[in-house]
Amino acid sequence: MNFKSNLGVFVCPHIFNNTRPVLYVVHEDNEWQCLCGLDDHDENGHLVGMGHLVERDPTIDSLHDLPNNWEAERSSVNDRWLRTKC
Numbered sequence: 001m002n003f004k005s006n007l008g009v010f011v012c013p014h015i016f017n018n019t020r021p022v023l024y025v026v027h028e029d030n031e032w033q034c035l036c037g038l039d040d041h042d043e044n045g046h047l048v049g050m051g052h053l054v055e056r057d058p059t060i061d062s063l064h065d066l067p068n069n070w071e072a073e074r075s076s077v078n079d080r081w082l083r084t085k086c
Contacts, residue, residue: 006049009032022035
């Protein structure tokens with residue numbers, strides 16, 4: 001694993017409850033967010049260790065070198081990550 005497993009990352013409730021996949025990752029202001037990509041959240045986010053997310057979806061680990069103030073997005077878990085500057 002390239003990410004430190006205990007790296008704190010903010011996730012939306014859907015990711016926390018494992019009801020949707022991670023489709024949007026943001027590395028901004030030296031903080032990480034892994035989100036479902038939708039905005040229908042009815043509760044606040046949660047802080048988890050990146051290792052838990054990489055265990056669920058190893059493709060997230062390919063984003064370990066995403067520069068600060070960049071984001072990565074994909075349409076589905078079968079698509080490639082597209083990186084852009086925030």
